[in-house]
Amino acid sequence: MAHQQHQSCIDACDACAAACDHCATACLSESNVAEMAECIRQDMDCADACRLASAAMARGSRHAKDICALCASLCEACAAECEKHEHEHCKQCAEACRACAKECRAMA
Template identity: 45%
Template sequence: MAHQQHKTVIDAAVHCAYECEHCEDACLGNMPECARLCRDCGEICWTSAAFISRGSRFIPQIVQSCIAICEACAKECEKHNSDHCQSCAQACRRAIEEYRKVASIAGVA
């Protein structure tokens, strides 16, 4: 039932991971720091969706890591004018909002 209870955060995490994957691919070669942060952010968001879907006891720790990594990725992507970076930054910001809701429920915010 965890996947139904936390549908909005799972959806935000998957969307963020998708946008990060796209941004990473577009930034490879010309913006290496952006690409690296997008890779990290995408990986942690894919992972968080899995942990949250199955109701893992490690959700509070994962969510805290996601907030920090998504924040770093959003800040980097916001520096760039490309559409893919701006879309990625927006997806990161939305994921952060959802992760914070989960963190506050878990008592770690």
Template identity: 50%
Template sequence: MSSHQNCIDACQECAIACERCLSAMIDMDSNNDCPHCCRECIDICLLCSQAMARDSRFAEAICKLCADVCQWCAEQCEAHEHDHCQACAKACRECVETCHSMAA
């Protein structure tokens, strides 16, 4: 599997995990930026996967931004004990790794 495809897959998995976390957190109190970070993460992950799929000239820059947003989201979500937050943080961390490899 190509590194582009690995990153596309990681971005899509991250967007899904963030959607689940965002949905579960809607009526819950949070002492940090979760679930707001999830909304940001969903948008950049989808944009990143689209940019890579079309081999955009900006894919590398978008991957770098995506890694930064996913890092922030992982830090916010992993501070919570909820299973959906932990799953979100894990998916974000995986996305950070693949996006960094694409942006290098």
């Protein structure tokens, strides 16, 4: 089954989506929320890409490798943005994004 073959990547994508969702929500609560707008946008794009990649691998989509390559790029962009901020939620998100990007690059 395809999902078993790519389980570590699916898990990384799921964890990254959750970290991005948490980061975006936490950014909305920051006192400088306007300065966090790009971080929030990156979080939302990354979370969506991670969910798509996870689902594609789980169902054995023939497009899974292409989707994972795109997901890796979005994860790297999100990590780069989150690393610009000192908030703990941004640091945790960047870490999850880097781990996901590594798994997706290996899968793709």
